[in-house]
Amino acid sequence: MNRHFPKIICSIIILFLFTFSIDAYSQDKISKILDKNYIWNVQDSSIKGDLHVVFRKSFSVAEVSKSATLNLFAYNRFAVFINGKYLMRGPVRFENKGPQYASANIAAYLKKGKNVVVVVVHRFDHTGQIMAHEAGFTALIDLKDAAKRQIKTDNSWKVSPEYAYLNRSFAWSSIRENIDARKMPANYTSCTFNDQSWANAVKVKNLTNFYALRKQELPFLKETIIPNLTINTKPAARLFPISIKQGDTLKVRLPDYYQAYLSLDLQAEAGAVLRLFDKDGELNNTYTTRNGLQNYTTYDTYGTKNFIIYATKGDLKLNRLNLTERTYPFERIGSFQSSDKMLNKLWDRLTRSLQILSEDAYVDCADRERVEWMDCDPPAFDVTRTAMAGPDLNGKKMYADARLLKEMLRRTALSQQPDGRVKAHTASDRWDIHGYMEDRTCDWVEGVRRYYESTGDKAFIKEIWLPVTRQLNWFLERRTERGLVKAREWEVSTNPLRYQVCEGTGLNAFIFKALTDAAYLGKEIGQNEEAAYFGDAAQKLRTAINKYLWNKDKGTYYSAYIDNEAAARKIFAAQKMDISIKDGYAEPTFEAAIFAIDQEVVPKSRLDSMKQFLKNKWDKPYCFMTYYYSFKQMYAENKGKTDEKILDMIRERWKATLDYDWQTAWEHYFEEGSKVHIYGVFPAYFLSAYVLGVRLDGPVWNKKLVIDPRLGNLDYANGDVVTEFGKTSVSWTKTKTGMKFNVTVPKGVTARLKLNGENTVANFRLNNKPKNLKNENGQYYVDITGGEWWGEISYKSGS
Known part of the structure; x- marks a missing residue:
């Protein structure tokens, strides 16, 4: 490791070893x-x-x-x-x-x-x-x-x-085409x-x-011809052949938003020119005809719901028009239904959005970039593992298919540069402010652990272990005399310190978690010395965060320590961010607090004051990815009122996505940004994993689930939740005194069924038999095994 060798020599050696390991592994x-x-x-x-x-x-x-x-x-x-x-x-x-x-x-x-x-x-x-x-x-x-x-x-x-x-x-x-x-x-x-x-x-x-x-490990993309097209508001299938004269415009509308390629059968004299364009995306192709019957099929796919064919020159006849969707072969196995029609529709549209954004990679957006960024996960895999199945090599269902995540992790490792940094996005020559992004690196390490605990694939962890250690050592080399890492702060669009080079609470919290994950993974693959090193570094970093960034007066963390206040103020002014700095310390922010709690750097003795700081701040106008971390911590409170608050926030913040023509996930709930973006899909995960309540309990080899329904202000909710073990079906219906339920657990799996701990249980029946519930930290539960279970719980009056 580069803590044992001179930095330059070590970087060269390890980069060679990693490249060699990839080459050797692949040689069939x-x-x-x-x-x-x-x-x-x-x-x-x-x-x-x-x-x-x-x-x-x-x-x-x-x-x-x-x-x-x-x-x-x-x-x-x-x-x-x-x-x-x-x-x-x-x-x-x-x-x-x-x-x-x-x-x-x-x-x-x-x-x-x-x-x-x-x-x-x-x-x-x-x-x-x-x-x-x-x-x-x-x-x-x-x-x-x-x-x-x-x-x-x-x-x-x-x-x-x-x-x-x-x-x-x-x-x-996308790839624009100019064809003659x-x-x-x-x-x-x-x-x-x-x-x-x-x-x-x-x-x-x-x-x-x-x-x-x-050898390619991913299945081939699924190609499906899109039905029910309209041309100039009329059903396309009834219109062919269509005579097109110079200057004519055909407005093609799809029944949904798709990532698709276009195929035209034409008859024309040589030299007629068609222009294909989409005002909402980046389709902008030109096709010049040869003489006679011919076909024009675009090579690339384009994200679109509406596009225009314009005859710029000459006359021709259009005999057929097909659009073929091309996406990863995910099958939506999950489902969600409740007493709220808006949430039902939202779950459907957000899971559909994930399908659109899953090609041979998770991509950030279909209308603007189609780039694989490391922060496409966690939201992409969260929704995958609760709603999707893919085909394995024999055509059988692979529940919670983790192969897209694996390839993202691998490609990120392969992007590693000689100094140890991995790129923020893969398979691209883009180098700008987003070429490296320190925060996305932490997403990458977290993703490695998520993949491992979903699959148990130790061989893959061994494959990318060297790149992980090199990136983490890049962080550790940037510790200051305070023991904090100095680098660019965590980038979410409403974080006042985004891109600011500082000793930020958010970034240091995520680096702590990345070091902790690496320590765990190192032990799993027998790299005990390095695991101990990263574990020790994690604890020292946690200590430094709590020593130097804690604001005792406000009961939360400063957002950062900044040693160049004048430069920081210029950046804040340019970004129109109103944040004060005193003696090098930037004032506390919601983002710093929520990231510190989420990444587990906060000691138990400080949690109450942190929650007091966050009180009444949950539903401020933050960007979507901030809400991802907020919802996790709000659900961790295990309070019915908070569960209701989350659903109300989803209803309000995601309403615009359903009102928009595409009805796809947005990058932000406010108007700016992409209108079909991976950031906005994650409510589908929370509706499945928390409202329906089915989540993996520990790594996959434990074969355990937790079933913990949070109906909030819903009268009922039911559906199917996918896990690595298959499909778990649940149905929850509130009664005047409690709740009725049905649960089907996959064979060979143990599930801990948790029920509302805020109320005192008067009666509980399971499969028509009285059953005593256990109580742990105020949470009632009973352990059940694979099979079908039904029952009813009633609470004491007034509880």
């Missing part, structure tokens, strides 16, 4: 073949700008077997056609240091005799989800026939530039196309920057 037989056989065409494959190339490979099949596998990868995007039929597009999102190859069974696409595989490879310039890299394409077709043939990428593959793709305008979120179909022959993806005039591919000789491939 297929990846070794793929790594050696990258091909391209004879034209420029430099690192800058767009390049578009078509590869074709013809081969004969005597007998079609049940299994024939295509393995492939390209820098940085591809679309595959077999005998003219579309197969898939890819690859999954990747850091350049950790590419993953796709593997698909293509037996159903093959036929006896001649077959043709066509791969259109796009080396796009960088965006929010693509990094710049030299061009290259590699593939291995494993026919598994009698001869057990393997077809590798070599100079027998035919290749041509895809000339139809012209210079395009840049968009951060006249520049490429029609049907070049078909098996009948004559490619003899095309050049032969050439082998990529310099593979210095080509990191070892590993």
Whole structure:
């Protein structure tokens, strides 16, 4: 570790070791073949700008077997056609240091005799989800026939530039297209196309920057044709064919907001021009027609509910228009129903928003960036593990599917720089104020522990242990004489100290928790010395926070110690933040207090005064992600009035999302920001985990749940809550004297059923039998096992 070696030498050594461990881990037989056989065409494959190339490979099949596998990868995007039929597009999102190859069974696409595989490879310039890299394409077709043939990428593959793709305008979120179909022959993806005039591919000789491939671990994205489109307010299906004249406008409306790609079947003379644009997103494509029948399918997907097709030149006929949603194959297994129709609808729309924002990554927003930020979790995984299931490799349901979280954690580790810092967002060349974000780093370490306790996957923790330790040591190297870490303060938009370099309470609280999580994880994988080191560092940091940042007079924490008051005041003035500083100490804030409590740096002796400070501050106009931490601590109070307050805050703050046309999660409850953003999804988690009340109790290997319903001011609530063990069904109905309930617990699981501790129990029956409840710290409970349970509780009058 760099506490034992000179910093520069250690950084180089550990970075090499981490890269080597990733490479060694990924080396299966297929990846070794793929790594050696990258091909391209004879034209420029430099690192800058767009390049578009078509590869074709013809081969004969005597007998079609049940299994024939295509393995492939390209820098940085591809679309595959077999005998003219579309197969898939890819690859999954990747850091350049950790590419993953796709593997698909293509037996159903093959036929006896001649077959043709066509791969259109796009080396796009960088965006929010693509990094710049030299061009290259590699593939291995494993026919598994009698001869057990393997077809590798070599100079027998035919290749041509895809000339139809012209210079395009840049968009951060998506890939805009400027297509001139006249520049490429029609049907070049078909098996009948004559490619003899095309050049032969050439082998990529310099593979210095080509990191070892590993097999893709994520399932392929689900592609679903969107029904019930309207064009100019009329059902689209009844309108085709549509004659379009120059100057005509088609207003296409989708029944919901989708992340989708567009496909048009057209008939036109050469030179007609269509413009596709979306005033709410970043779709802004141009298509120029060739002569005759043709198809235009966008490569990328676009987040949209309404878009426009405008004929800028010429006349044409539109024979078909399809939109295909392309998202991670999450299935909503969870459900939520209650006496409040608004909350029911909100749960539905927020879980739907998560599906929209789950591609081969959790992305921050669909309308502006589509970037994987580390702070997409915790809200994304919280909703995933209470509402979703994904397909495992055999097609069975994987409840609380943690694979998107795993890939986010891995890609973040791969983004690590020589000084030990990881980026705030992955698979991107963006470097600005958001390139590094100290706060998102703490989210990352927390996410590593959340993933481990959800899966028990020790191998993965070992895989990224070195990057975790290097990042934490970067923090520890920045401790001041007070023992506090000096870095940029936690960034939530309503935190007055966001981006301020200081010894902040919020950031130090999160670093404490990250160190604590690392100490726990280190013990789990046998790294006892480092675990002890981080555990000791965590306790010393906690002591320093409570010694130097505690404000005795106000019974809470200063928001920060700032050694350069003049510079800080200039920043506050520029940000229009009204916050006072005296003798280097910035006044207490709600954010500092809530983060300190949430990250468990507050001693028990100070909790009462902290709660007094927070009293009447819960529902002030903070940003959404502040409410995420607020709700957790409000529910921890275990009081009915507070439970009601949370539901009232959700009703008020999230009402605008349901009133808006898209009905998707927002970045903030006030008007600014994205209107389909991961930040706003988390009430769906609280409605499932706290109102319905079903939560994992400890790590997954304990096989325990807690069932603790908080109906607040609801008369009833019922639904299904997903956990790693499967689906737990619950139904709660208030009566005049108490509550009736039904609970179905997954087999092999123990659940602690908790019931309202504020009232005195008069009677409790479970499965038609009287049952004595236990009481722990004022909370009534009974332990139940897998199966169906029902009962009724009544409270003494006046309690």
